[in-house]
Amino acid sequence: MDCGPGVLARLRSSSNGTGWPHVDAIAITHFHLDHWGDLVPWVWGTMWGLGRDYAKPELWLPPGGIEELAAFGIRFGTPDMFSRVFEPREYTEGEEFEAAGLRLVPTRLPHYTVQTYGFRVSNTTRTLAYSGDSGPSERLARLAEGVDLFLCEATLERGELDGEPRGHLSAEEAVAAFEASGAKRLLLTHRPDELTLDAGLEQAHDGLQLDV
Numbered sequence: 001m002d003c004g005p006g007v008l009a010r011l012r013s014s015s016n017g018t019g020w021p022h023v024d025a026i027a028i029t030h031f032h033l034d035h036w037g038d039l040v041p042w043v044w045g046t047m048w049g050l051g052r053d054y055a056k057p058e059l060w061l062p063p064g065g066i067e068e069l070a071a072f073g074i075r076f077g078t079p080d081m082f083s084r085v086f087e088p089r090e091y092t093e094g095e096e097f098e099a100a101g102l103r104l105v106p107t108r109l110p111h112y113t114v115q116t117y118g119f120r121v122s123n124t125t126r127t128l129a130y131s132g133d134s135g136p137s138e139r140l141a142r143l144a145e146g147v148d149l150f151l152c153e154a155t156l157e158r159g160e161l162d163g164e165p166r167g168h169l170s171a172e173e174a175v176a177a178f179e180a181s182g183a184k185r186l187l188l189t190h191r192p193d194e195l196t197l198d199a200g201l202e203q204a205h206d207g208l209q210l211d212v
């Protein structure tokens with residue numbers, strides 16, 4: 001889920017010596033660069049580098065995303081660059097889709113004026129929810145209702161530091177959404193290292209592996 005700067009390098013360094021990640025599918029929440037920027041070097045690597053012999057990963061995008069990526073391709077000088085390397089698909093608000101053997105349901109969330117979604121992701125036994133980027137909203141509690149793990153952004157030191165309309169959460173606001181959701185476990189992410197967290201709150205970090 002999402003593919004911002006640094007993701008491709010991390011996947012390359014953990015690719016069992018092949019130098020290129022084997023990925024079935026990528027699902028993008030929104031078109032802010034920190035959520036999709038590494039699709040660009042992924043394209044060049046696949047077209048001319050180590051990844052060129054691999055099957056195309058599915059690339060799940062918000063509604064209108066195929067056209068949006070094509071517009072970036074035109075600006076970057078190779079209009080079909082993304083569709084050469086990925087199998088682009090668009091998901092629809094509230095409609096379940098299957099990717100990499102998992103079932104995902106996208107829910108629209110408020111994030112400044114950008115079209116943004118969070119995902120509920122399920123296999124046969126467990127469900128997690130991923131907020132992507134979101135301002136405070138009761139939709140977050142619905143997204144994460146009863147899930148085993150709620151991966152939620154907590155970008156801000158304090159909610160009042162946000163822009164208008166709101167686009168991010170403080171840790172307190174993430175906890176409020178978690179408590180309203182009835183989710184079993186909260187894992188905070190998308191948070192500057194410089195910001196502290198209250199004891200007892202879990203924060204994701206690079207390389208973290210956990211059982212859901």
Ligand SMILES: [Zn+2]
Pocket residue numbers: 030032111133
């Ligand atoms: Zn964003």
Ligand SMILES: [Zn+2]
Pocket residue numbers: 032034035133190
């Ligand atoms: Zn972001």
